[in-house]
Amino acid sequence: MARARRLRVGYEGTLKEVELQVPETEPPIWDAAARLLVVGQSVRRVDGPAKVTGAAKYTYDVRLPGMLHGKILRSPHAHARILSIDTAKARALPGVRAVIAFERPDSFATVENEDSGRPIDEAEKKEAAGARKRHLLFAGEEVAALAAATPEIAEDALDLIEVKYEVLPHVVDLDAAREPGAPKVFPEGNVRKPEVHETGSVEEGFKAADLVVEGTYRTPVHLHNALETHGAVARWEGNRLTVYASTQGVFGFRDDLARYFKIPATDVRVVTDYLGGGFGAKFGAGVVGIVAARLARVAKAPVKLMLDRHEENLATGNRPSSVQWIKIGAKKDGTLTAIHLKSYGTGGIAGGAGVSGPVRTLYACPNIRTDEQDVLINAGFAMPFRAPGYVQGAFAFESALDEVADRLGIDPLELRKRNYTDKPAKALLQMYETAARAIGWDRRRSPAAAAAARGAVRRGFGMGTAVWPMYGGPKADAKVIIHSDGTVECICGTQDIGGGTRTAMAMVTAEVLGLSPEAIRVSLGDTGTGMYSPASGGSVTLTSILPAVRGAAEGAREKLLKTAAPALAAHPEDLELRDGRVGVKGGGKSIPFAQAAGRLQSAVISSQASRAENYQGAGFDVWGAQFAEVEVDTGTGKVKVLKVVAAQDCGRTINRLTAESQVNGGVIMGLSFALLEQRTMDAATGIVMNPNLEDYKIAGTLEMPEIVPILMDVHDPANNVGVKGLGEPPVVPTAGAIANAVSNAIGARVRELPITPDRVLALLAGKEA
Amino acid sequence: MARSAGKRGKRGKTGLTRRAFLKGIGIGGGALGSGLLASEVVPKGGAKGSAVTRLGPGPVPITLKVNGRVSTVHLEPRVTLLDALRDRLDLTGSKKICDRGECGGCAVLLEGKPVFACMMLALDARGRSITTIEGIAAKGALHPVQEAFIAKDALQCGFCTPGFVVASKALLDENPRPSLDQVREALGGHLCRCGTYPRVFEAVLSVSGRPARAQGPGDPGRSA
Numbered sequence: 001m002a003r004a005r006r007l008r009v010g011y012e013g014t015l016k017e018v019e020l021q022v023p024e025t026e027p028p029i030w031d032a033a034a035r036l037l038v039v040g041q042s043v044r045r046v047d048g049p050a051k052v053t054g055a056a057k058y059t060y061d062v063r064l065p066g067m068l069h070g071k072i073l074r075s076p077h078a079h080a081r082i083l084s085i086d087t088a089k090a091r092a093l094p095g096v097r098a099v100i101a102f103e104r105p106d107s108f109a110t111v112e113n114e115d116s117g118r119p120i121d122e123a124e125k126k127e128a129a130g131a132r133k134r135h136l137l138f139a140g141e142e143v144a145a146l147a148a149a150t151p152e153i154a155e156d157a158l159d160l161i162e163v164k165y166e167v168l169p170h171v172v173d174l175d176a177a178r179e180p181g182a183p184k185v186f187p188e189g190n191v192r193k194p195e196v197h198e199t200g201s202v203e204e205g206f207k208a209a210d211l212v213v214e215g216t217y218r219t220p221v222h223l224h225n226a227l228e229t230h231g232a233v234a235r236w237e238g239n240r241l242t243v244y245a246s247t248q249g250v251f252g253f254r255d256d257l258a259r260y261f262k263i264p265a266t267d268v269r270v271v272t273d274y275l276g277g278g279f280g281a282k283f284g285a286g287v288v289g290i291v292a293a294r295l296a297r298v299a300k301a302p303v304k305l306m307l308d309r310h311e312e313n314l315a316t317g318n319r320p321s322s323v324q325w326i327k328i329g330a331k332k333d334g335t336l337t338a339i340h341l342k343s344y345g346t347g348g349i350a351g352g353a354g355v356s357g358p359v360r361t362l363y364a365c366p367n368i369r370t371d372e373q374d375v376l377i378n379a380g381f382a383m384p385f386r387a388p389g390y391v392q393g394a395f396a397f398e399s400a401l402d403e404v405a406d407r408l409g410i411d412p413l414e415l416r417k418r419n420y421t422d423k424p425a426k427a428l429l430q431m432y433e434t435a436a437r438a439i440g441w442d443r444r445r446s447p448a449a450a451a452a453a454r455g456a457v458r459r460g461f462g463m464g465t466a467v468w469p470m471y472g473g474p475k476a477d478a479k480v481i482i483h484s485d486g487t488v489e490c491i492c493g494t495q496d497i498g499g500g501t502r503t504a505m506a507m508v509t510a511e512v513l514g515l516s517p518e519a520i521r522v523s524l525g526d527t528g529t530g531m532y533s534p535a536s537g538g539s540v541t542l543t544s545i546l547p548a549v550r551g552a553a554e555g556a557r558e559k560l561l562k563t564a565a566p567a568l569a570a571h572p573e574d575l576e577l578r579d580g581r582v583g584v585k586g587g588g589k590s591i592p593f594a595q596a597a598g599r600l601q602s603a604v605i606s607s608q609a610s611r612a613e614n615y616q617g618a619g620f621d622v623w624g625a626q627f628a629e630v631e632v633d634t635g636t637g638k639v640k641v642l643k644v645v646a647a648q649d650c651g652r653t654i655n656r657l658t659a660e661s662q663v664n665g666g667v668i669m670g671l672s673f674a675l676l677e678q679r680t681m682d683a684a685t686g687i688v689m690n691p692n693l694e695d696y697k698i699a700g701t702l703e704m705p706e707i708v709p710i711l712m713d714v715h716d717p718a719n720n721v722g723v724k725g726l727g728e729p730p731v732v733p734t735a736g737a738i739a740n741a742v743s744n745a746i747g748a749r750v751r752e753l754p755i756t757p758d759r760v761l762a763l764l765a766g767k768e769a
Numbered sequence: 770m771a772r773s774a775g776k777r778g779k780r781g782k783t784g785l786t787r788r789a790f791l792k793g794i795g796i797g798g799g800a801l802g803s804g805l806l807a808s809e810v811v812p813k814g815g816a817k818g819s820a821v822t823r824l825g826p827g828p829v830p831i832t833l834k835v836n837g838r839v840s841t842v843h844l845e846p847r848v849t850l851l852d853a854l855r856d857r858l859d860l861t862g863s864k865k866i867c868d869r870g871e872c873g874g875c876a877v878l879l880e881g882k883p884v885f886a887c888m889m890l891a892l893d894a895r896g897r898s899i900t901t902i903e904g905i906a907a908k909g910a911l912h913p914v915q916e917a918f919i920a921k922d923a924l925q926c927g928f929c930t931p932g933f934v935v936a937s938k939a940l941l942d943e944n945p946r947p948s949l950d951q952v953r954e955a956l957g958g959h960l961c962r963c964g965t966y967p968r969v970f971e972a973v974l975s976v977s978g979r980p981a982r983a984q985g986p987g988d989p990g991r992s993a
Contacts, residue, residue: 045919045922045924048922054861055903060865061861152847227928227929227961228866498926661968665965698962700957701957
């Protein structure tokens with residue numbers, strides 16, 4: 001049953017009362033009127049000590065008694081058919097305990113008889129020869145796997161597996177793959193049907209335009225490179241399976257394994273105590289999880305299978321490349337009349353390459369058409385990557401908009417304001433103002449002045465807008481337990497990908513129970529808790545789990561007050577929890593929290609809650625604005641980002657300290673994408689040329705600008721905490737803002753990422769030609 | 770049959786792995802980089818009359834002094850210091866992120882100087898004092914660098930953090946009051962994918978007593 005509640009919403013300066021229908025079971029909503037002591041402060045991570053001392057145990061650090069080390073043999077060919085796999089020599093090597101060959105087409109779909117661990121006999125070989133043979137579609141695809149007593153033996157044994165391949169023609173170049181005679185990745189061809197959306201009529205929109213600008217923008221394949229590679233440690237006890245996994249979704253990982261091995265979910269437990277990043281590439285059990293568990297079953301011993309950096313960059317996911325043709329129509333005053341985006345891109349053998357999110361959501365325009373097409377090549381598959389599609393799309397769209405602004409002689413920020421969409425809970429105008437002031441936007445030179453500049457080192461300014469839908473919702477469960485000695489546990493199965501989930505759970509529990517966050521013991525990253533959480537993707541983690549945590553804490557609080565009431569000779573409703581004490585409201589008699597809990601004798605208070613549905617009429621998109629100042633050396637072509645100001649809303653900020661870190665992280669990843677990162681493939685051999693961290697460049701300390709994160713609390717509660725997502729939005733606008741700043745500095749339009757010195761020099765040369 | 774170069778996609782055109790290369794020259798690259806040329810380069814075929822001992826290829830006893838504790842482990846001479854620490858001594862704080870000296874995740878102190886443990890064979894570390902991330906905190910008390918990393922939130926997922934902490938401590942031991950540029954330089958070989966660099970700068974500078982910028986405390990993100 002829902003009940004109307006009056007809530008104070010909006011942001012500083014625009015606060016107002018609204019009436020929302022809220023489920024009756026919900027505690028008082030933390031709206032703008034809520035006075036909170038812990039939530040919203042800067043709180044040190046509760047797992048900080050474990051992380052700075054090396055005590056934090058990641059999947060990669062798990063060591064079990066009798067544990068073997070797994071390794072995978074990968075295809076050296078970009079496209080091939082397996083003719084035969086001979087594992088006899090590898091099996092014969094002392095120390096090798098399990099070998100599995102993936103020669104059948106359905107190798108990862110079902111459990112095969114080679115799991116028995118014995119060599120495949122002649123009869124089986126004949127049968128296999130008659131069957132369809134497995135096609136390998138990219139260099140780096142899994143061919144076989146084994147487990148041995150030491151990593152060194154495993155590595156030696158891989159060299160002993162003999163594989164015969166029929167090498168087939170391949171294609172790894174995006175444009176070559178679209179040609180009619182290109183080698184086919186799949187029989188159906190390399191180009192998927194375009195996805196077309198149109199609102200209004202772009203034809204009419206362009207007719208109404210005073211100015212039409214068009215351009216083609218390109219972005220490369222972007223590799224996740226979480227520092228902890230994909231991997232798992234699997235252990236069977238009879239038919240029960242425990243897997244320590246480097247995953248951003250323990251429950252999804254578990255369900256994949258249960259389905260694969262046809263065992264009940266109750267017999268699979270997945271644990272992720274600490275996770276060394278994911279960024280979207282670590283959903284599901286995947287080949288790594290399945291292979292680790294299969295090897296462990298064959299070897300009858302625990303198996304650890306961690307990929308190395310090279311494998312990580314071939315076969316675990318990517319952000320697809322893009323080629324984006326954008327045509328924009330505008331009136332003289334800057335009003336947009338039409339946007340037409342035609343794009344294609346490739347995520348390899350699978351994965352959507354769409355980029356139209358920003359075009360369709362950032363600014364107002366009545367007529368928008370998007371045609372997006374996925375192209376398939378012989379390369380590793382795509383996975384979601386921090387704001388999928390938005391990062392590439394925003395770069396091209398914001399660049400095209402700056403071109404419109406320059407051509408019309410309108411300031412780029414002003415152009416965006418003129419096409420502003422006024423939406424509920426949108427504080428973007430205020431963020432524009434704050435961030436523009438912080439960067440010194442009035443120092444930006446006009447395009448004419450920039451074009452006339454002759455200095456060797458030139459400065460430029462650019463900006464862009466962040467948008468991200470508020471995802472998150474049910475289902476999520478949490479439990480809070482108060483023990484009779486006064487210690488408190490907060491339990492949710494969710495994983496902490498690095499955003500500070502543990503600390504946020506502790507803060508919400510501490511807020512409700514009047515304790516300090518360090519006093520709360522948080523357990524997470526374990527399907528065995530039975531407390532469900534969605535995977536950490538789409539910026540949903542805190543949005544989903546914190547309302548459940550709060551519900552559980554409120555339930556525990558109520559029970560504790562009842563327990564304590566007789567000792568204080570008061571009614572439970574007249575009591576409060578504050579500063580580690582239970583006391584009568586208004587400064588009356590009080591006893592320490594632990595003393596109140598002691599009345600439980602040896603019993604515990606256990607309180608569980610599930611997250612309610614999002615409230616209707618609340619919980620709109622989150623917005624942000626980023627401004628960049630760059631310096632370009634026109635002699636060397638080197639771009640130096642001097643400063644980035646990032647204003648961002650995430651609903652209610654839970655932990656200011658960690659939230660600012662997350663904004664910094666988004667900016668840095670966007671900067672790295674803008675200036676440095678690109679997967680390079682060799683067309684002739686079809687292999688990745690830079691599957692390491694030396695040739696695949698990631699921004700380091702020397703590339704760091706000054707970063708100014710400005711978090712803005714926007715009260716738009718669709719849940720009892722008022723939190724929204726933050727992981728993805730801060731990475732959306734950075735590359736566009738930097739590209740626009742570079743274009744502003746050199747007086748020529750950047751149309752391709754990364755903005756390497758050679759490209760800058762070519763732009764400068766083209767301008768002068 | 771295609772068993773040539775590029776098999777497993779792991780080898781370069783020479784067909785030589787880094788480990789094979791290290792084995793071939795009998796010395797860890799980390800030691801080369803630090804100018805700590807080992808005394809035990811084994812010439813192929815052995816040198817006549819000299820007191821050269823040939824080790825391996827099977828496991829040999831190797832005595833390591835790590836965090837003040839002396840332990841003997843049995844491992845093949847090709848095993849890197851990083852693998853020895855992690856797989857044999859269960860000191861898993863040092864991380865293998867790239868395994869080829871590109872990321873700094875495995876930094877340890879060798880006689881007080883930072884080296885990348887993935888670029889050094891365990892046998893080249895014999896007899897030298899090694900400090901890993903586990904040995905940075907004195908008993909029960911965090912090192913000021915560790916305190917500062919927590920206070921300034923100079924970590925997110927935390928996987929790169931041990932390397933950064935070790936390198937930061939080494940920098941401050943050598944130069945107690947580094948400038949921001951010196952911090953950038955000293956940590957230039959360390960990668961973080963979550964993006965915590967500005968706060969790492971701030972943490973290191975806060976230990977040295979030098980403000981990251983002319984900005985007030987409680988503003989930890991606004992550094993660099």
